[in-house]
Amino acid sequence: MAEYLRLPHSLALIRIRNPPVNAISPAVLYGIKEGLQKAVSDHTVKAIVISGADGKFCAGVDIHVFSTPWSSDTGLGDLVDEMQRNKKPVVAAIEGMALGGGLELALGSHYRIAHVQTETGFPEVTLGILPGARGTQLLPRLIGIPAALDLITSGRCILAGEAFKLGILDKVVNSDPLEKGIKFARTILDQPLECRRIMNKTVPNVPNMDAIFSEVFAKVRKQYPGYIAPETCIRAVQASVKHPYEVGIKEEKELAVYLVESGQARALQYAFFAERNANKWSTPSGVSWKTASVRPISLVGVLGKHVGEFLDSPHLHMVRAAIYLVPSGVKFCGKHIAVLAPLILIQVHELFILCVRTGDGNFFFFFFVVLGPELRTYTLSHSTSSQLIEMENILVPRGWGEVVSTFLTISNNGTMNIHVQVLCRHTVFSSLRDSIYVIYIRNFRVSDLAGLDVGWKGRKGQGLTGPALPPGTPARKRGNIRYCPIPDILCESGRFGQKTGKGWYQYDKPLGRIHKPDPWLSKFLSQYRETYHIEPRVISQDEILERCLYALINEAFRILGEGIAASPEHIDVIYLHGYGWPRYRGGPMFYASTVGLSTILEKLQKYYRQNPDIPQLEPSNYLKKLAAHGNPPLKEWQRLAGTPSSKL
Numbered sequence: 001m002a003e004y005l006r007l008p009h010s011l012a013l014i015r016i017r018n019p020p021v022n023a024i025s026p027a028v029l030y031g032i033k034e035g036l037q038k039a040v041s042d043h044t045v046k047a048i049v050i051s052g053a054d055g056k057f058c059a060g061v062d063i064h065v066f067s068t069p070w071s072s073d074t075g076l077g078d079l080v081d082e083m084q085r086n087k088k089p090v091v092a093a094i095e096g097m098a099l100g101g102g103l104e105l106a107l108g109s110h111y112r113i114a115h116v117q118t119e120t121g122f123p124e125v126t127l128g129i130l131p132g133a134r135g136t137q138l139l140p141r142l143i144g145i146p147a148a149l150d151l152i153t154s155g156r157c158i159l160a161g162e163a164f165k166l167g168i169l170d171k172v173v174n175s176d177p178l179e180k181g182i183k184f185a186r187t188i189l190d191q192p193l194e195c196r197r198i199m200n201k202t203v204p205n206v207p208n209m210d211a212i213f214s215e216v217f218a219k220v221r222k223q224y225p226g227y228i229a230p231e232t233c234i235r236a237v238q239a240s241v242k243h244p245y246e247v248g249i250k251e252e253k254e255l256a257v258y259l260v261e262s263g264q265a266r267a268l269q270y271a272f273f274a275e276r277n278a279n280k281w282s283t284p285s286g287v288s289w290k291t292a293s294v295r296p297i298s299l300v301g302v303l304g305k306h307v308g309e310f311l312d313s314p315h316l317h318m319v320r321a322a323i324y325l326v327p328s329g330v331k332f333c334g335k336h337i338a339v340l341a342p343l344i345l346i347q348v349h350e351l352f353i354l355c356v357r358t359g360d361g362n363f364f365f366f367f368f369v370v371l372g373p374e375l376r377t378y379t380l381s382h383s384t385s386s387q388l389i390e391m392e393n394i395l396v397p398r399g400w401g402e403v404v405s406t407f408l409t410i411s412n413n414g415t416m417n418i419h420v421q422v423l424c425r426h427t428v429f430s431s432l433r434d435s436i437y438v439i440y441i442r443n444f445r446v447s448d449l450a451g452l453d454v455g456w457k458g459r460k461g462q463g464l465t466g467p468a469l470p471p472g473t474p475a476r477k478r479g480n481i482r483y484c485p486i487p488d489i490l491c492e493s494g495r496f497g498q499k500t501g502k503g504w505y506q507y508d509k510p511l512g513r514i515h516k517p518d519p520w521l522s523k524f525l526s527q528y529r530e531t532y533h534i535e536p537r538v539i540s541q542d543e544i545l546e547r548c549l550y551a552l553i554n555e556a557f558r559i560l561g562e563g564i565a566a567s568p569e570h571i572d573v574i575y576l577h578g579y580g581w582p583r584y585r586g587g588p589m590f591y592a593s594t595v596g597l598s599t600i601l602e603k604l605q606k607y608y609r610q611n612p613d614i615p616q617l618e619p620s621n622y623l624k625k626l627a628a629h630g631n632p633p634l635k636e637w638q639r640l641a642g643t644p645s646s647k648l
């Protein structure tokens with residue numbers, strides 16, 4: 001809701017109140033409109049101040065409403081225009097944040113005064129939508145095309161100082177902005193408003209406008225491959241240059257509706273809430289992130305292939321900084337490791353692990369990922385104090401590998417043959433319709449980086465290969481289960497990955513980083529097929545997608561059914577942050593809900609019938625139980641299939 005207060009000195013105050021972040025719900029919108037009408041019809045009111053309760057101006061439209069019919073026409077844009085056209089000056093007194101629709105309310109005001117710590121921005125693009133309540137038409141008029149494009153396509157939030165320099169804010173204050181706003185409003189009661197209405201301005205002209213747009217299109221295509229929102233945002237901004245305001249806002253609306261109704265917007269908004277829910281874990285005994293105790297660190301060690309080189313590298317001081325920052329925030333509760341490593345596996349140049357022992361003898365592992373000149377730190381635990389450490393915290397059982405490594409390894413084992421096929425068909429990759437495949441490709445790069453001999457050693461230890469393998473064991477069977485000996489054969493040929501200069505790929509030199517497909521692998525595969533009388537066949541894109549992904553999704557259902565993961569959202573957050581799963585697909589569980597559980601079940605049944613020696617394709621009981629309900633929404637899964645006894 002929004003409160004209306006009559007203030008002394010001919011002023012009225014409209015205060016948005018909708019905890020926790022004063023998001024714009026239908027009730028809030030109605031409240032602001034009503035307040036505006038009251039102020040307009042009260043002839044004793046000469047100016048209006050708009051603010052937010054509890055130190056927060058407004059975090060934008062309530063994201064929950066994008067899944068309701070209200071989202072296709074919130075009426076916020078009309079309100080923003082009504083504010084601009086208002087004959088009485090409107091002053092936005094901004095504190096905390098003015099994001100998305102909140103910033104649009106501020107742009108609809110004639111003056112904007114903000115506290116120095118205020119954050120402003122248009123984060124809509126990160127939710128798969130665009131600033132559709134006039135944002136794409138007003139911001140370019142106010143600050144020019146290059147700056148508006150930057151803010152709208154990146155979704156980045158900026159502090160008041162930067163917003164002031166860009167021209168978004170009129171004044172930045174160190175004390176209570178409401179007090180200052182009220183004081184200021186008293187000084188502008190009779191000022192003309194025409195020049196304060198952004199809708200009346202023309203977009204500042206720059207000579208190379210076309211080139212600017214072409215460059216930004218190229219930039220976002222490269223930076224956010226597969227995402228539709230960034231390009232659509234650019235189109236909306238382009239409309240502000242091409243058309244007068246009244247036409248531009250119509251185009252903005254059409255583009256906004258297209259995005260709101262897209263599957264990508266649903267996935268990205270799901271991811272927003274999934275991350276927040278996943279962080280609210282608690283153990284069956286009632287321990288949560290908030291109640292877990294902080295443990296002092298007694299020992300720190302660094303493990304990793306390139307540690308020697310690394311310690312000489314310029315990244316060292318950053319590692320030290322990270323170590324220094326860790327102690328105040330490490331939390332460990334009972335038998336649980338509280339957090340999971342978000343490990344992004346894209347163009348990884350160096351990967352090593354920092355091991356920390358706390359005073360009570362427990363260990364935490366921190367993954368450091370070096371991407372070119374940049375060092376990113378991902379942790380298995382949580383540090384509240386660190387700017388350097390980015391993390392999501394998710395509760396997993398002590399054997400956390402169950403959810404992460406084993407998860408992928410198991411699903412890979414079942415589909416290794418198909419992966420190898422895919423790897424050899426790079427042309428197929430470029431035409432594959434979904435970047436989810438990329439995570440499979442990354443597996444090969446990561447295996448090469450980690451060293452193929454690591455897995456080989458493990459398999460030898462398990463008696464799956466090497467001297468412990470009983471004589472006469474068929475090469476492609478272990479018991480009744482299909483086995484893929486290709487990674488073992490690669491190792492037997494000395495192809496240990498990056499360190500030997502060849503593995504799944506060939507590299508410029510041993511320990512080199514420049515990789516390219518190796519014709520050796522294709523030749524080897526032909527011979528392999530001949531040796532084992534495997535009839536070559538064309539594997540369709542659908543089959544590749546279904547066998548790779550559905551095996552993984554099946555495994556996720558097994559983990560859920562066994563109580564190893566707390567919820568489908570936890571699994572999705574792990575995949576989003578740990579494996580570079582494209583965010584616009586929400587995560588494997590969300591993806592499953594969009595495909596339909598009965599479709600996934602049917603396909604798995606089909607592939608399992610065709611390949612009864614691949615247990616990963618056998619549909620899990622949990623999936624079967626859920627599919628019996630049709631395609632229930634993800635939020636209902638645990639209620640419908642029953643909550644298994646928790647392993648957390």
Ligand SMILES: CC/C=C\CC(=O)SCCNC(=O)CCNC(=O)[C@H](O)C(C)(C)COP(=O)(O)OP(=O)(O)OC[C@H]1O[C@@H](n2cnc3c(N)ncnc32)[C@H](O)[C@@H]1OP(=O)(O)O
Nearest residue numbers: 020021023059060061062063064099100101123132133276
């Ligand atoms: C016609 C279309 C026009 C406009 C479209 C829009 O305005 S779309 C919305 C644009 N705004 C955003 O994207 C802001 C999203 N929120 C945030 O970035 C952060 O939440 C924020 C506001 C910076 C606060 O961050 P903080 O770390 O302090 O808290 P947290 O993220 O945990 O959020 C606290 C709770 O608030 C809920 N929430 C935040 N923003 C919204 C929102 N816009 N709508 C609904 N709910 C929101 C968030 O889920 C948390 O709730 P909880 O129940 O605790 O999970």
